[in-house]
Amino acid sequence: MNDTDVSKQIQQMVRFIRQEAEEKANEISVSAEELNASRIKVLQAQDDVVNEMKEAASKELLNVSRDHHSYRHLLQELIVQSLVRLKEPAVLLRCRKEDVHLVESVLDTAKAEYAAKVHVHAPEIFIDHVHLPPAPHHHNAHGPFCSGGVVLASRDGKIVCENTLDARLDVAFRKKLPEIRKSLFGRVAA
Incomplete structure (x- = not known):
């Protein structure tokens, strides 16, 4: 195997490693976006529960003046x-x-x-x-x-x-x- 073949094989290995790394980075990015979206949904649901509690308390205030x-x-x-x-x-x-x-x-x-x-x-x-x-x-x-x-x-x-x-x-x-x-x-x- 001459120097040119070795160089081509090394470049091919570098491209393969780089492509694998980019694919892995994309997977991590997609996974992080999905995790953030699910966290936002959980926070929104929690916020809805808290707001419903406040709304219920607000309705109870009407009984005070009765x-x-x-x-x-x-x-x-x-x-x-x-x-x-x-x-x-x-x-x-x-x-x-x-x-x-x-x-x-x-x-x-x-x-x-x-x-x-x-x-x-x-x-x-x-x-x-x-x-x-x-x-x-x-x-x-x-x-x-x-x-x-x-x-x-x-x-x-x-x-x-x-x-x-x-x-x-x-x-x-x-x-x-x-x-x-x-x-x-x-x-x-x-």
């Missing part, structure tokens, strides 16, 4: 909590139209509780004539809605404390999301 006795007490607590956060001498309160009578019934008690808690004069609270959206109904399921609660703002509107049931659910859900995911799906390997 029990007028406990809801009246909750409104009072939400108003006091908002006043403590704002620490303003005069505030504007916004609630759902159907909650105005309940809010009015607890306003004086809430002001007195706040004043005693923070050691200040009772604030002026003006109930806004613009109301929060009503609870969701079948005919306005995709429109704006509010399950209950209050929004308080400073008179100039620069400081706002949104203390609606929906806003509180969002905050609690975001805060507890890692724990919810861990409880539902266990520890996810990275």
Whole structure:
């Protein structure tokens, strides 16, 4: 075998090895894409489960405002909590139209509780004539809605404390999301 034959045989072996390596790299690439696609499907399914849980919790919020006795007490607590956060001498309160009578019934008690808690004069609270959206109904399921609660703002509107049931659910859900995911799906390997 002369040098030319040896060189041709080596080049042929190099081409064969290179072709095998390229085929193996393509197989690995396809396998990685399939693995990523399946991971995305799993993550999407997990996300769907979590969103369904939040949706179910949101529907349960509607039951809170149906029990007028406990809801009246909750409104009072939400108003006091908002006043403590704002620490303003005069505030504007916004609630759902159907909650105005309940809010009015607890306003004086809430002001007195706040004043005693923070050691200040009772604030002026003006109930806004613009109301929060009503609870969701079948005919306005995709429109704006509010399950209950209050929004308080400073008179100039620069400081706002949104203390609606929906806003509180969002905050609690975001805060507890890692724990919810861990409880539902266990520890996810990275």
